[in-house]
Amino acid sequence: MSGSPGAGRSRIVTWAVVGLCLGLAGALAWAMLDLPAPSTRLPGQVAAQLERSGVEHPVTAVLLNFRGYDTLLEIAVLLLALLGMLAAGVAPRASAPLGASSMLAALARALAPLMVLVAGYLLWAGAFRPGGAFQAGAVLAAAGVLLRLAGFLPAWTRPGAALRMALAAGFALFLAIAALGLTEGALLRYPEPSAGALILAIESGLTFSLGLILAGLFLAGPELPRREDGGGTP
């Protein structure tokens, strides 16, 4: 193909992109070498207000209290990602059931309960050490994917009413608590003595729904024909 005008043009485009990237990298390096000393130091402010936040871990305090509003919208983004997939009717290839071997089935049976346990621990640990709803939800979702691969869970061709409510429940609870804050004078303002309890409630709801949403990104889509050679019944 070399020598044709199309190839020549695509080579020019490639070099233009490479040049642009190098230019951006150079500009970034130049900017990084000349960074001023920041006039605001947020970690200090977080530490100073930590005991009013209702939790002991600064990351959880930022995510669920100081910048909880960002997290609220991020959950909407995740729900929206699944919704967009349902709307487009895109079936992920990976949702084809594997020919579940008895080894995989046995492993999934053994691991799934443990993964639920780990998710519960991560949720609880988030209050005072790294952990929280996102991590716990990811582990739950991984359990869902494993069960799907082992053929224990069906693909979601069309999520039913109960499943849709479960998917939306975490976000809806977060939204309701955000609105409740208005009685305290501002969106998402927790009454100080119950801040810890409210954050735990939000995180529990999120763990449950995030687990489903993240698993849904894998499970949603039409059921593909089962492979005959695999054997193994769900």
Next chain:
Amino acid sequence: MPTPEAFDPLPWLILLPLAWATAAFALGPGRGARLAIAGLAAQLALALILAGQVLAGGARAHAVGGWGAPLGIDLMVDGLAALMLLMTAVVALPIAIYARGYFRARPKGGEWFWPLAGFLVAALDALFLAADLFNLYVTLELLGLAAVGLTAAAGDRAAVAAGLRYLLATLLGSGAYLLGVALLYGAHGSVSLTVLAPAVAADPAPAAALALALVVAGMALKTALFPFHFWLPPAHGGAASPVSALLSALVIKASFYLLLRLWLDLFAPLVSVSAAQLLGLLGAGAILWGSALALVQTRLKMLVAYSTVAQIGYLFLLFPLATGVSATAAEAAVQGGVMQALSHALAKAAMFAAAGGMIVAVGRDDIARLGGIAGRVPLTLFTFGLAGVTLMGLPPSGGFSAKWLLLMAALESGQWWWVVVMVVGGLLAAAYVFKVLRQAFPPAEPGDLVHRVPRAMEWSGFALAVGGILLGLFGAGPLALLAV
């Protein structure tokens, strides 16, 4: 400032659409239309109350969580934000009424329209109220994903391809923006606009200049400024008509608003006349190229989509006309640019609504075969024409006021070359609008059925087109709000 007892509509403008979007999702495919229309009617009332409060009491902030910036996130409303919130509600309510009729006639792609539209409207409101660079990023992502979901929902291969292309463009745009935000956070330790603005002014580090370049490039891509418009026509032209209306009227205005706000405020100490002239030049390119391509389209909705590419160009004429010029010229330029955003929102929503109506009537999207439209669905054709009046910039429409103000700014600052572009753009707009009208008057060819269009669809589109005209007659109100 309202008294503590006074009702504050500001947080509800975000909570309400999020709530009905979630409820519509739980209700299931194809459900939630009535919920959405009720929610949007309430949203219009909230936006009106908020605009009244801002007009009377000035700009104000709402500290989410009660922490206050820079530890927490502040929401901020001023005249410009209040105007954009009003624009969102005024356009989205008729579109929702229209969509209910449209998806009854053509159910394809409407299964998840209501929850997606709810998240889209919530993202717009949240973006217009944001005063924090990272929070703005989150709202951009929410908006982009909702818009992509709506584009891809038409379900066929072309729609998914257009949606994917849109997704990649919008992700690249927000990626560039996020890199800019990271640089500013690294340099000044905050993402709050109120904290950053004085810090950037006091010490304009190279990081801030690079951040400006990245933010401008990212927003130009998201707003589909020529030559970054490649993703827009297939996405806006291929989606279902109510979706096209939402995308063209509102979604591209969000990234434009963000750019305008940062250009006038945070980056004001850094912007240069040459950068502004470059944006203006791209805007001029958009006007000429978009109009020329609109003129050669054979599909009705692609014509309207290329018209959007052209009309975006006028928005960007604001930058050269408002940078490095006298205060009078700059004020007229900003007024003209915002007026253009508002009038284009109304007119383009009306025009896509009318195009959708014609497609329902004749059952296809072919400009050469619109015969019989004038006789069977005259109101829809009249809507298309009225929207065209605003896009051409004829008096007494909002489009005329916008172009008049931009013209004044150009003459005041001695930049006559933009006047030439605007006049040529207006003539080209007239040419592509008449191309459609001309085809709609002859009677239908024998054997071609022209169906009636549901009345709710016809009248909601008509209301939007009339809104575009009224904006020209009663433009003083919005301009007074903008001055707050």
